[in-house]
Amino acid sequence: MDPGEFFASSRVLIVAGKGGVGKTVTAATIAAAASRCGLSVLLVEVSGRSAAAPMFGADAQGYEEAVLVHAGNQHGEIRGRSITPDQALVEWLSGHGFQRIVKRMTKSGLLEVVATATPGIKDLLVFGRIKALEAARAADLIVVDAPAAGHALGFLRSPAGVREAARSGTIHRQAVEVLEMISDPSRCQVVLVTIPEETPINELIETSFAVEDEVGVKLGPVVVNSVLPRIDGLDGRLRWAKCSDHERSDLATAAEFRAGRTALQDEQLARLEDRLPLPQIRLPQIFGTSIGPDDLEQLATTMLAEIESLEDLS
Amino acid sequence: MNAYAELIGGRDVIVCCGTGGVGKTTTAAATAVAAARSGKRAVVVTIDPAKRLADALGIAELGNTPTEIAGPWPGKLAALMLDTKSTFDDVVRRHAHDDHQAERILSNRFYRNVSGTLSGTQDYMAVEKLSELYDSGDWDLVVVDTPPTRDALAFLEAPKLLARLLDNPIYRIVTAPSRGVFRAVNSAAQTVLRQLARVVGATVVDEAVAFFQAFEGMEDGFRDRANATLKLLGDQRTAFVLVASPRADTLMEARYFLDRIRTADLDAAAVVVNRVLPSVSTSPERATELVRSLAGTQAAGAAVALADLAGSGAEDQSRIHEITDAAPDAIMVQVPLLADDVHDLDGLATIADLLTAD
Numbered sequence: 207m208d209p210g211e212f213f214a215s216s217r218v219l220i221v222a223g224k225g226g227v228g229k230t231v232t233a234a235t236i237a238a239a240a241s242r243c244g245l246s247v248l249l250v251e252v253s254g255r256s257a258a259a260p261m262f263g264a265d266a267q268g269y270e271e272a273v274l275v276h277a278g279n280q281h282g283e284i285r286g287r288s289i290t291p292d293q294a295l296v297e298w299l300s301g302h303g304f305q306r307i308v309k310r311m312t313k314s315g316l317l318e319v320v321a322t323a324t325p326g327i328k329d330l331l332v333f334g335r336i337k338a339l340e341a342a343r344a345a346d347l348i349v350v351d352a353p354a355a356g357h358a359l360g361f362l363r364s365p366a367g368v369r370e371a372a373r374s375g376t377i378h379r380q381a382v383e384v385l386e387m388i389s390d391p392s393r394c395q396v397v398l399v400t401i402p403e404e405t406p407i408n409e410l411i412e413t414s415f416a417v418e419d420e421v422g423v424k425l426g427p428v429v430v431n432s433v434l435p436r437i438d439g440l441d442g443r444l445r446w447a448k449c450s451d452h453e454r455s456d457l458a459t460a461a462e463f464r465a466g467r468t469a470l471q472d473e474q475l476a477r478l479e480d481r482l483p484l485p486q487i488r489l490p491q492i493f494g495t496s497i498g499p500d501d502l503e504q505l506a507t508t509m510l511a512e513i514e515s516l517e518d519l520s
Numbered sequence: 521m522n523a524y525a526e527l528i529g530g531r532d533v534i535v536c537c538g539t540g541g542v543g544k545t546t547t548a549a550a551t552a553v554a555a556a557r558s559g560k561r562a563v564v565v566t567i568d569p570a571k572r573l574a575d576a577l578g579i580a581e582l583g584n585t586p587t588e589i590a591g592p593w594p595g596k597l598a599a600l601m602l603d604t605k606s607t608f609d610d611v612v613r614r615h616a617h618d619d620h621q622a623e624r625i626l627s628n629r630f631y632r633n634v635s636g637t638l639s640g641t642q643d644y645m646a647v648e649k650l651s652e653l654y655d656s657g658d659w660d661l662v663v664v665d666t667p668p669t670r671d672a673l674a675f676l677e678a679p680k681l682l683a684r685l686l687d688n689p690i691y692r693i694v695t696a697p698s699r700g701v702f703r704a705v706n707s708a709a710q711t712v713l714r715q716l717a718r719v720v721g722a723t724v725v726d727e728a729v730a731f732f733q734a735f736e737g738m739e740d741g742f743r744d745r746a747n748a749t750l751k752l753l754g755d756q757r758t759a760f761v762l763v764a765s766p767r768a769d770t771l772m773e774a775r776y777f778l779d780r781i782r783t784a785d786l787d788a789a790a791v792v793v794n795r796v797l798p799s800v801s802t803s804p805e806r807a808t809e810l811v812r813s814l815a816g817t818q819a820a821g822a823a824v825a826l827a828d829l830a831g832s833g834a835e836d837q838s839r840i841h842e843i844t845d846a847a848p849d850a851i852m853v854q855v856p857l858l859a860d861d862v863h864d865l866d867g868l869a870t871i872a873d874l875l876t877a878d
Contacts, residue, residue: 224540225541226539226540226541226542226765226767226770227541230769257769302719303718304715304719316712319728320716320720322630322633322634323724323725323727324633324720324724325633327720372720372724373721374721374722374723375717375719375720375722376719377719377721378721403861404572404860404863405570406541408571437821437825438821439820439821440821442817442819442821443819444819444822446818446819447814447817448814449810449814452801453802456801456802456826457822457823457825457826458822459800459826460800460822460825460826460828461821461822461825463829464825464828464829465825470860493832496768
């Protein structure tokens with residue numbers, strides 16, 4: 207399908223997955239790819255770390271919005287900002303009559319009591335901020351790098367959870383409004399991220415069914431990160447190779463290791479395809495110290511090509 | 521005996537911490553296997569094991585008591601998968617003055633939120649389970665896998681959690697006598713509570729108040745318990761093992777964890793780096809040359825594979841050195857990237873070998 211159409215099909219893309227699968231890289235790649243389709247993008251990080259900014263060669267962003275990539279002839283602007291759950295709660299309470307005592311509430315632990323009394327309230331309020339940005343048309347596309355670790359599902363479940371826990375009051379209304387946004391595919395979609403290994407793929411499959419059944423959010427394509435590029439002829443004979451003996455043994459080690467990893471990876475990718483009827487976008491493993499602008503460019507190019515080769519999703 | 525084997529031999533409690541996706545559960549389980557093989561009675565508390573590993577350990581069902589695992593070792597090996605809610609229920613029953621008080625708390629909705637979703641509850645219950653197993657005297661070594669958290673110190677803060685909650689102004693307000701000097705405080709507090717009710721709904725506030733009232737008189741028990749546990753975690757009986765992988769982002773997290781462990785004056789005794797690539801002596805530059813010189817030959821594919829491996833291997837090693845420098849006193853163990861995920865006892869035995877190899 208046309209990548210431009212794909213990125214314009216909903217205004218918010220939530221990138222979710224377990225820790226260690228490259229969620230931030232994926233969110234940054236989506237931002238870069240959408241920008242190359244001419245869209246303006248706002249990249250939101252909710253973990254409190256500004257891990258994406260360096261990938262664009264920009265300074266770490268704070269809570270304030272920062273431009274990561276300036277708009278050009280061929281691409282849209284990319285801005286980044288961070289919204290952390292704690293800040294979202296403090297700000298929200300400040301805006302609802304607690305501005306004078308919110309500091310004391312934080313210090314005394316009363317804030318934690320409020321958060322406990324309404325589980326998911328912080329995550330919901332992060333969604334609330336995203337909804338406000340969406341309503342204000344802050345960008346053509348808002349990409350959200352969802353919380354890390356085992357929290358992906360908890361984060362997505364939070365609006366429904368709060369709606370049940372707080373049956374009245376302003377927070378209840380907030381939950382209802384957020385649910386409207388996340389269950390409307392033209393406003394919000396979730397992109398799940400994994401790597402081609404057994405455990406992450408098992409978790410992805412479980413999460414995806416839970417997300418669709420319980421949360422009622424539309425799932426976009428699955429992004430599979432760190433896919434080892436195929437190398438042909440790994441089983442070629444090394445006996446006559448012009449190199450030293452220790453290099454020959456290194457060549458053998460490398461070829462054997464790579465062939466083994468590739469075989470395992472193929473097995474896992476096939477299993478994912480078999481078990482989960484969602485289109486896959488595969489991104490190559492990046493061999494390099496840390497992801498920089500050049501790598502991101504390369505990843506975005508691959509992503510655009512992969513989207514191009516997908517059937518129409520609708 | 522290697523240094524990690526010595527560590528296993530010398531401590532009563534080993535806490536495995538680190539971010540998700542680095543093989544923390546596997547490392548914890550393999551550490552317990554190594555202890556059982558050296559003749560110890562070892563138990564491992566897992567938090568969220570991958571299903572196949574849980575099946576292999578016989579703990580696929582939530583069980584809050586250790587399940588013994590038979591195997592060819594002189595010691596004893598058992599595992600359990602932490603059930604946060606029932607551990608919390610046990611804690612409440614243990615500290616309650618009578619059944620009536622326990623029931624009042626267990627049926628309260630705020631309590632159910634606390635036991636299910638309060639940030640840090642899982643950490644808190646892992647610590648509770650740890651103390652319980654340690655106190656039972658049934659085990660020579662308790663190994664604990666920690667939950668993946670956004671905050672590195674959540675696990676260390678956990679024992680203080682309920683004590684802190686019970687030190688909360690709401691608690692003091694709702695349990696204070698409503699006469700005399702407290703009266704003014706109380707009415708100011710009532711205003712805050714009313715205001716909160718407008719925002720989060722009245723039921724939520726009522727339930728929270730009822731919860732704190734139900735807890736009356738239990739706070740000392742919790743505080744004493746928290747202090748005892750913190751002492752156990754803080755002295756030489758306990759070792760913290762940081763589990764990491766050589767990827768840039770997880771190593772950055774690992775260094776952050778190390779700093780936090782040290783700041784809290786705890787013993788970061790070992791660093792286990794999992795998923796280390798096989799090492800080759802060919803330099804990345806030479807490997808790139810080989811790609812060119814061997815192009816079109818039978819060895820062309822192997823040369824490309826070697827260039828990738830030599831490049832990433834060198835980066836991995838330099839990142840591992842960074843963490844060694846950051847923790848010069850810690851035992852360093854590197855575990856190679858294995859062909860397959862570990863999901864049986866044989867796999868754990870292999871990891872145990874690698875952890876304790878000379």
